[in-house]
Amino acid sequence: MQADDGAQRGTRAPTIYDVARAAGVSASTVSRAFARPGRVNSETAERVRAAATAIGYRANPVAQALSTARTRMIAVLVSDLSNPIYAELLRGAQVAASAAGYGVLVEDTREDAVTERETAERILPLVEGVLLTSSRMSDAAIRAVAKQRPVVVLNRGLADVSCVVADEARGTRRAVEHLGEAGHRDLAYVAGPDASWTNGARWRAFSDACHELDLTGRRIGPFEPTFAGGFEAALALAGARSSGVLVFNALMAVGVIRGLQQAGLDVPGDVSVVGFDDVLIGQIVSPALTTVSTPLQAMGATALRNLLALVNGARPRSTGPVVVPARLLPRESSGPVAARTP
Amino acid sequence: MQADDGAQRGTRAPTIYDVARAAGVSASTVSRAFARPGRVNSETAERVRAAATAIGYRANPVAQALSTARTRMIAVLVSDLSNPIYAELLRGAQVAASAAGYGVLVEDTREDAVTERETAERILPLVEGVLLTSSRMSDAAIRAVAKQRPVVVLNRGLADVSCVVADEARGTRRAVEHLGEAGHRDLAYVAGPDASWTNGARWRAFSDACHELDLTGRRIGPFEPTFAGGFEAALALAGARSSGVLVFNALMAVGVIRGLQQAGLDVPGDVSVVGFDDVLIGQIVSPALTTVSTPLQAMGATALRNLLALVNGARPRSTGPVVVPARLLPRESSGPVAARTP
């Protein structure tokens, strides 16, 4: 039980002035007793602390924020909280922020660049920094935000802005190699939103890898980055010749698997499916999804820690984005190409 | 492009004093031009607005919060963001808050009552209200928080505090009836955390329904409210006689299904499994999960709107919790009891 349990809703919360009166010192001494340990006599400080706990004083963060210009809050913008990858990223970021004494303001931008931009501008005066997870904004819009506050972008590479990205090129390459080794020569990439940087990066890496490995690589989409979007894509896929499919994200990949099954195709017997992101649903679906895995919570935490470093005056690293490794988790949704009965 | 695109990081943001100078009026007139439409001459107001946009003025929310004692922020505490039901609740709450011009501070309390209490106390001075989703705190701790700020609790019934709950009794009853009608006479309830109010409510309703319908109803657990927890529970279940199982939540239910399959049992052939919460993973798992469904995003939004009503001075409703309907979605994980070969 704390001394302040009695704090009533109506009664004004005690201020440093109340503490000052109770301790027989001035308000500035109270302020310093908390903020500048060495600046006041230790006995005086002790007396102030005792008085503070006695009357249940807690510093008003709003007043602190006003005079120090530090709100101790970070905005985290996600495009869709219903997508487990954003929930994981957010969780990693939130825990890291909390550990540093920062609060996290979440905003769901509903996959819309305009909403995202407006949200960012609206929230900007209130936060010390902004973490953009999978931003749908233009590079110019991101830079405009970054001019006003420290910004870290997650899942996107962008010059002059601090970035945390997975090694999309290598991860994608591994996925294509995996399909190629299984004998698939005709591959398809199921695209997510055009505004997604990762979508572009994955498609380019896919395309490059197909070319190098002498495979045919087509692209279909864009589709919504959801289960429904993947399901829809499967309809298009069912009529095509590709026996190996790489899908923009896990939610869609699961949709693709289900859609293909619905169309009477066997996965991986008729079509091998590989996705991105290691989330529970990919392990649950039958067959379990072969996927390119990245450490989501760790990425969220890293991005947030980098953001706090910027906020606290670190110079942005000029050596390009922080790249975290991606690895392929082979599971059941991919396998050797079948001898096809024409 | 906005006028404030030029706002630099180093340069101080313009204040009402800058606007006042530019418009040739006093600062208080600027303030009133924005906050009290009728209070200043419309021409003056127009001039002020023009000057404000010209120099890229935006009100400092911290300063506003300090003088009005309204931060326009709400804290939302969730016990585990990795659980999709909290992501959905949070999303509903965040969208509703945003629509009302409020920001949402999220905190993941990691299923721990102490963390939750400390988090609540820490964040309390900063927010106008607190939304507790599936709180693990004691009733007394919740009331202590509610004494300091308006509180709405979601997924928990509690006298003297505003609540939003699903109709657990009816939903659970329907699930038990469903199993009973399929011929299952020996049922088990797989329990979640003891500190969860919904867990208690579901167990009691399960127990009552079994009694009334003359079925045997045992309880196993508690287990972690995760896939892993459900998987673990399945091991205990595999050795038991129950042919119908009701599981605390969807994540666990999916774990139970997988665990039972792992143990060589068929679902629903050998054991029927029914869960709670309608989330994507329950539709994806094979067999698809029969579940008690509640409108998660809508509950989050309702809870947040009720909280804002309290914040804005509404009297707490004395007529008990807001109860939203729950309904059973029969899918593939439940079916008629099999003639068992002993």
Place this chain on the structure above:
DNA sequence: GGAGGGGTGACAACCGGTTGCTGGAAGTTG
């Protein structure tokens, strides 16, 4: 022409902290 009154803008206090500066008390040194 002077009194009464509504509209409107400015002054200044306030919200609750932080911090530069100042001066008095205590301690050190020659």
Place this chain on the structure above:
DNA sequence: CAACTTCCAGCAACCGGTTGTCACCCCTCC
């Protein structure tokens, strides 16, 4: 014992808004 430091608490200004109060202007009406 005087001069010089060092330590430390208090004063007052400041962060950027909001708002109670008041004075002034102008219009109206007698």
